[in-house]
Amino acid sequence: MNPGMQAARQEALKAALLSLLILAVLLGIWHLATLQPKAVAAPVVALTAEQIEYAKLMGKDPASLAANAATGTSGKSGFPTLSQMGVAIARNLASPFYDNGPNDKGVGLQLAYSLGRVGLGYLLAALVAIPLGFVIGMSPLIYRALDPFIQVLKPISPLAWMPLALYTIKDSAISGIFVIFICSIWPMLINTAFGVAGVRKEWLNVARTLEVKPQRLAFEVILPAAAPTILTGMRISMGIAWLVIVAAEMLVGGTGIGYFVWNEWNNLSLPNVIFAVLVIGIVGMLLDLMFARLQKAVTYVD
């Protein structure tokens, strides 16, 4: 192994250690913030006999109630402790795909619904955006003609389309897909057009002198030349789609990881909400990583 590689490895190891340290600190803060004070040995505030009786009637332990009254905390802080979180994670991971009816599905199943919606909406967007981007990139006339529309439509929040989608499509599931479609189309469209318009003139001239047919020109010259830019757009689109799906599912309800978050909030089950938030983050990261790989595969050194 050469010294350069060794140095790089050491650097990576140090970074990993530092990451672990930061994680430990964060978990420590969490632990301290949710720490339940130990019951004080002797209750400072004495409860009246009626109060003790009432507490017993309500199924509560009068001793701890008194302790809480003394320290000014309620029985539950509301925010889960690390151990409660661990239990929730274990429970969710133990059976991710159970289905006990509309409001009680495993997180894996909900995730599958969300990924399905994102995948479908994203695929439809790619099918429209990439060919259209090709046309726009090739023809300055069409670029100019479509530019005002793109500029106006691009900044619209995808959720703003939701009422119109629900009204016209009359199906919440398809409306969700439509929202993903409309939010992922712009980065792909713009990047494809930009990449195609930026293909080096000399490569096109080589193809022209070789009398390359249009179809071959598109697939063997322009597409590989513009692929890194197109994939950048696809990566951005996927990031946005994953952001939007959670919000859309919260709005529409029914299924999906976004709905899961909202449903667990309604159940006041914060451990499940936190778990779902983590899952959303990790899945988003994996999707991005996948596109980073693809991007690396099509990038060329000039």
Next chain:
Amino acid sequence: MSIEFLKVEGLGKTYPGSSEAVFDGVNFEVAQGEFVCIIGHSGCGKTTILNVLAGLETASTGHVFMDRREVAGPSLDRGVVFQGHALMPWLTVRKNIAFAVRSKWPDWGRAQVDEHVEKYVALVGLASAIDKKPSALSGGMKQRVGIARAFAIQPRMLLLDEPFGALDALTRGTIQDELLRICAETHQTVFMITHDVDEAILLADRVLLMSNGPQARVAEIVKNTMSRQRQRATLHHDPQYYRIRNHLVDFLVSRSQDLSHGRAPAQPLEASPGLIEPEPLPPSTTHPTVIPLRSIA
């Protein structure tokens, strides 16, 4: 051998928004199997002329005929080696050349394409680098791949746009030798732009001298009076070499300027430095045909 394989008639180009033509009234011919170099100062439109010959650009006036048929667009009959190699960086050397070969012979099988590609890669001495991407090659190697690609489609005419401009002197010399050898083997017709007078003398059978722009023209055609078996190593020992060289340099340094704005003759004058007029005329030996030229202009 046909006398006029390529014929250029009254070629002119005026770019939109410009009042004066970059060049106009450009006339010359190239015979089959001939190696022709064109020299001129920057901005006289050499690259535009080459692009018109390639069919990549259209001229404002005039015509180009190849084999008595007008050139009206790019064609596999004319291979081009571009100034900046123009290889596709996402393809290996093999695939870059295969791309060209499949364009010329779409019906060929994989093995046939591969065999053909390997033959031409070997011709430019890059067999060991055949599966490398252009980014892993040096500038000289890239330009060799560009040359191999142009030769691989076996064009009837080869157009080279200052192919060695960006290379260092040593690399340039080696590739010049290779080009000379390949052209001798294949009897390739070549039209080449260069800025290098020595390169022109080494490679060309005839050198077209362009006057300065605007309204540049091919003012003179200089015959290379040296033997075709010339070699780079011994070139400068031939007494003819300096006569030709002086003639070319004199033109570029002093005369090309005076011939701008269309003052060059419509039909280029032919010069054979050191042959037509023998040595004993000391003052005019270097440019024997200059005197009539002035009177015409």
